[in-house]
Amino acid sequence: MKSLILIIISCALINNVVLNQFLGICSFLGVSNQLKASASLGGAVIFVITIASAVASLLYDFVLAPLGMDFMKTIIFILVIAALVQIVEMFLKKTSPGVYTALGIYLPLITTNCAVLGVALTNVQDGYNFVQCVLSGFGTALGYTLAIVLLASIRTRVHEEDLPAPLRGAPIVLIAAALMSIAFMGFSNLSL
Amino acid sequence: MIILITTLVIAIVSILVGAGLVFTSKKFYVEVDPRQTLVRECLPGNNCGACGYAGCDALAGEIAMGNAPVNACPVGGNPVAAKIAEVMGTEAGEPVDRKIAFVRCKGSCEVTHNQGNYVGLHDCRSAALSGVNVTDCDYGCLGFGSCESVCPEQAIKVVNGVAVVNRMRCVGCGLCAKTCPRGLIEMIPEKKRVAVQCSNKDRGPDVKKVCSAGCIGCTLCVRQCENDAIHVAENLAHVDYDACIQCGKCVEKCPAKVITPPAGTGA
Numbered sequence: 001m002k003s004l005i006l007i008i009i010s011c012a013l014i015n016n017v018v019l020n021q022f023l024g025i026c027s028f029l030g031v032s033n034q035l036k037a038s039a040s041l042g043g044a045v046i047f048v049i050t051i052a053s054a055v056a057s058l059l060y061d062f063v064l065a066p067l068g069m070d071f072m073k074t075i076i077f078i079l080v081i082a083a084l085v086q087i088v089e090m091f092l093k094k095t096s097p098g099v100y101t102a103l104g105i106y107l108p109l110i111t112t113n114c115a116v117l118g119v120a121l122t123n124v125q126d127g128y129n130f131v132q133c134v135l136s137g138f139g140t141a142l143g144y145t146l147a148i149v150l151l152a153s154i155r156t157r158v159h160e161e162d163l164p165a166p167l168r169g170a171p172i173v174l175i176a177a178a179l180m181s182i183a184f185m186g187f188s189n190l191s192l
Numbered sequence: 193m194i195i196l197i198t199t200l201v202i203a204i205v206s207i208l209v210g211a212g213l214v215f216t217s218k219k220f221y222v223e224v225d226p227r228q229t230l231v232r233e234c235l236p237g238n239n240c241g242a243c244g245y246a247g248c249d250a251l252a253g254e255i256a257m258g259n260a261p262v263n264a265c266p267v268g269g270n271p272v273a274a275k276i277a278e279v280m281g282t283e284a285g286e287p288v289d290r291k292i293a294f295v296r297c298k299g300s301c302e303v304t305h306n307q308g309n310y311v312g313l314h315d316c317r318s319a320a321l322s323g324v325n326v327t328d329c330d331y332g333c334l335g336f337g338s339c340e341s342v343c344p345e346q347a348i349k350v351v352n353g354v355a356v357v358n359r360m361r362c363v364g365c366g367l368c369a370k371t372c373p374r375g376l377i378e379m380i381p382e383k384k385r386v387a388v389q390c391s392n393k394d395r396g397p398d399v400k401k402v403c404s405a406g407c408i409g410c411t412l413c414v415r416q417c418e419n420d421a422i423h424v425a426e427n428l429a430h431v432d433y434d435a436c437i438q439c440g441k442c443v444e445k446c447p448a449k450v451i452t453p454p455a456g457t458g459a
Contacts, residue, residue, distance in 0.1 A: 063205075069198055076205060083209040087216045094220035160313060 004135055007128075011139030014188055017115050018147040019181040024115030028148055029173060031106075038152035042145025044106040046138065049116050051088065052081045053137025056120035057130050077120045085111045115144060147184075151177060227279055228256035234275040235265055240344045242266050242365030255280065266291070267363040291364045291379040293339075293348060293357045298389040298450060299332040301353040304403035306335065315341075320373035328402035331391040333376055339368035348377075384433045385455045386443060393426040407450045413442035 015021060018028045024045075032038045056077050064073055089107050092100040100107075110116060119140045123133045154176045163172060232252035239247035243264045245254055254260035255276060262280055263273035269290040310324045316338035319326050326334050337350040347361035348368050355368075355377070369377040376391050388407055392399045396408030409427030421435035422442050429442075429451070438454040 063201065067197055067201060068194065069201060072198055072202065076202065079202075079205065079209060083213055086213055090216045090220045093222050 004131065007132055007135045008139035008142070009190075011136045012143035012146065013184070014190060015140075016143040016147055016184050016187075017118065017140045018144055019177075019184040021118065023118040024113050024144060027109070027113055028144075028151065029170075029177065032148050032152040032173075033155055035149070035152045035156055037106075038148045039145075040103060041106045041109075042141075042148055044103040044110055045113070045115070045144050046141040047103070048085055048088070048107070048110045049119055049137045049141035049144075050134060052084060052116050053119050053123055054130070054134045055080060055084055057123060057128070057133035060124050061130065073121065073124060074117070077117055081116055081120065082111050115140070147180065150180060154180075225253075225256040228252050230279045231255050231276050234268070234272055234279065236268050236272065236363070238267055238344055238363065238365070240267060240363070240365040240367060242367060267365055269364070290382045291366070292359055292362045292382045293364070293366070293368050294378050294380045294387050294389075295333065295339075295348075295355045295357060296376050296378055296387070296389055296391045297331075297333040297354055298405040299327065299329055299354050299403050300351075300405075303405040304328050304332060304353075306353060317371070317373045329392055329399075329406065331374060331376075331393060332403065332406075334374065338371050338373070339377060342367045342371045381433055383455070384431070384436060384438065385452055386436055386438055386440060387431055387452050388422075388429045388450060389452055390428065390448075390450045393428050395427050399427075404448075405450060406448060408448055410447060412445045412447065413451060416441040416445045 011017075017023050018025065027041060031041050059076065059080060060073060064070060064076065069076075085107065089100070092103070092107075119137050123136055126136075128136060151173075155173060158172055158176065167175070229252075232249060235248040235252060237248050241247060243251050243260070243266060245251040245260070245264075248265075251260060251264060255262060255264065262276040262282060263270070265272050265276075305328045307325055307328060310319050310322060310326045312318050312322055312324075314336050316334040316336040319334050319336055333350075333354040335350050335353045335355070337355070339348045339355050340346075340350055344365065344367065345361045345363050347358045347363070348355055349358070350356070355372075359382075364379065364382070366379050369375075369379055374391070378387075380387055390399075390403075390405070390407035392403065392406045394402075396410060399406040399408050407427075407429050409424050409429065411424045411429075413422045413429050414424055418439070418441070419435050419437055421432045421437070422429055423432065424430075431451075440454045443451045443453045
């Protein structure tokens with residue numbers, strides 16, 4: 001039990017997917033200009049990554065590994081994850097329109113987010129079993145949400161400040177993201 | 193051998209995925225009311241949100257479901273309401289008078305002064321929160337143009353220290369009226385042009401001290417009006433647009449020249 005909780009903590013904080021592994025940077029920088037949008041995106045990412053890592057784990061354990069098709073995992077994962085998101089989207093639209101409208105455009109956008117594929121691949125690399133895969137996916141997505149919501153909050157503050165002209169816009173966002181990354185490095189000293 | 197297996201597995205997975213997609217798209221097909229698309233085509237498409245819904249698409253959905261009246265779009269007004277009523281097969285309902293934003297302040301730089309001691313963010317809402325006396329008049333336009341920045345049609349502009357509405361461009365969404373921290377902007381019926389261009393509730397002499405164009409609450413206009421359409425409350429005249437017949441008598445008598453003239457007489 002303790003090791004399972006540790007997986008979540010280590011994926012969310014210590015090996016933060018954005019700030020430590022530098023995956024999913026495009027949406028991290030692109031969507032973080034509004035707090036509300038970034039929170040919705042974070043919700044959608046949690047949803048998709050958890051399901052995707054579960055399916056990818058099953059697929060790897062029962063199809064790819066027994067047949068010795070380890071080298072095809074990238075292509076198969078892309079295929080399955082993309083289709084999965086489509087199916088989930090249709091399912092949500094029918095069964096819970098509330099969730100569907102809340103996630104909005106972000107659900108299909110995540111299909112191409114490298115963080116989703118990255119999690120599925122690193123899980124397999126680390127030799128996690130099914131439960132560990134789901135938890136590490138959940139933890140990673142939690143870390144992503146945390147990072148993007150934090151950056152969005154910083155950006156709303158920074159937006160109101162009177163900055164020197166060369167720093168306005170993208171430069172200050174990159175500086176803020178870099179400082180966040182350095183701050184998150186502090187977690188690597190966490191003794192668990 | 194491995195090549196064959198790989199090809200086979202990829203093919204099988206692809207077919208399964210494809211079949212799954214086809215199955216779910218049939219099984220979880222959501223019927224969209226065909227009227228929703230037709231209603232959406234009638235709406236202006238500003239996505240301003242003045243109707244109270246998230247945008248034109250959301251409003252179209254609500255109208256198609258019967259949750260919103262056909263005349264819910266304040267921007268489109270009666271022509272759009274009639275078109276939507278045709279799609280929905282109902283009556284257009286009470287015709288709604290199109291409304292236009294009106295700034296109840298005449299305090300340009302010639303008649304009143306900006307004290308110039310506010311140094312914060314260039315935004316009316318921040319200035320109002322700061323507690324600093326930005327303008328001499330405690331009720332007048334702050335002139336930082338928060339209304340200008342929310343207007344989806346670029347129909348309101350701060351000119352010479354006071355917000356001015358371009359009546360040709362204003363679509364009547366009312367976003368500026370909601371934004372103005374001093375509540376200066378009033379939505380008044382498009383056809384009614386006689387309106388009091390001041391919001392100062394101080395007594396006459398105090399108004400005169402800060403602004404030479406303000407309403408001094410003298411009640412001369414009230415005595416002129418034959419229709420009981422203009423009243424003075426809290427030292428400030430206000431027109432009752434339901435009763436006003438746009439005769440313009442109050443305009444002529446106003447000593448401060450703060451009432452806007454009726455249509456067809458310039459200005």
